[in-house]
Amino acid sequence: MPKKVDHDARRRELTDAVCQLTLRGGLETATFRQVATEAGVSVNQVQYYFGSKQGLLAATQEHVGERSIERLMTWIEATDGSGRAVLGAFLKSFAPIDEDSRMAMLMYVALYTEGVVAAMGDPSANETRKTEAQMMHDTVLEQLNRGPLIDGIDAEAEATLLTALAPGLGLYILDGTMSAEAAFETIDHHLDRLFVV
Amino acid sequence: MPKKVDHDARRRELTDAVCQLTLRGGLETATFRQVATEAGVSVNQVQYYFGSKQGLLAATQEHVGERSIERLMTWIEATDGSGRAVLGAFLKSFAPIDEDSRMAMLMYVALYTEGVVAAMGDPSANETRKTEAQMMHDTVLEQLNRGPLIDGIDAEAEATLLTALAPGLGLYILDGTMSAEAAFETIDHHLDRLFVV
């Protein structure tokens, strides 16, 4: 048997380079040559581990998603476990407040357009996104249903609102239009209206 | 004096071609040659009217913004003029429900990343965006203050929430995750909570 390397680790180094470059100069600067230079390897190594540019970007998207989930977990672990606290943590985990989360959001937006465009030509290409959105909605709804909710609150409708609110606020934080504190206040203020204190 | 052409009209034809191409294959397919072909003119004409690629994209962004404002006006004119109705129209005008508004939102997202990246290197480059966000917030707040609001409603906090909610919902409509009807219901449902009926 020949030389053995940790493929996952190598791949992650390279997708990290993609993120770093995107953060500095946008997705269009993440070329094979730039990625290779950033990671300190040859151009061919990028080909070798991903096959094509599309493969590289797909893997990057995947890795960013995984790290976002990890980040969410730490947010949740820091709570008291109540429905309201877990929900708050979930929503706030979307906020781009440090380099990691900024990068995640930026990458998501950068890859968003081509995803939408691709979905127009081939609707089945959008199934992953739909599934994720459904999961997000369900998660929010689940925590809402743990209550206790104020009388007359429509959990389903609130879940839809919160599911859209969180990324909306995230974008404003990302572009420097809103402070993270203001966004968190907005979330808390609205949760105050839903949960019995 | 030599031949005279309507520069604004020519420029708009070309930026329209950029939008059309972006809608079909993403912003990266909107090259000088593709734009020229789409508009049925020579490559040089694009140079002649915009000078550089950056000039073309900047003009495109501007034209899309202008058309969004026009679209908003038609939404508002269709209302009874009450604070609640105008606010609802304002928020719903962000929804990408036809080809025009879909294109506007897609272009906005496509140009968003480089805007954010540019703002990192040069914070002053973000002033326009900040001004627009402030104007949006003020507009929402103004209509809220026309009331009549239910007792205890914090208009300032609600303005921030609605300002983030509208584009958040818009993104879900754009990527096919949510129907426009569901988004409108979400907006109306929340406005019901703010305004006295």
Next chain:
DNA sequence: TTGGTAGTCATACAGGTGTACTATAACAGC
């Protein structure tokens, strides 16, 4: 009619792109 400028086109150029290909180095098993 004529001159001069605005507009238009075709083409050239230097540089960058993703990818294919070939050759070499490193290592695990025999």
Next chain:
DNA sequence: GCTGTTATAGTACACCTGTATGACTACCAA
């Protein structure tokens, strides 16, 4: 130590990018 597979590097290729340049056309003022 040898062997065969994996990993890595270097390079070449065809194509596309934005931009610069020079020639040609259409028009209006004189």
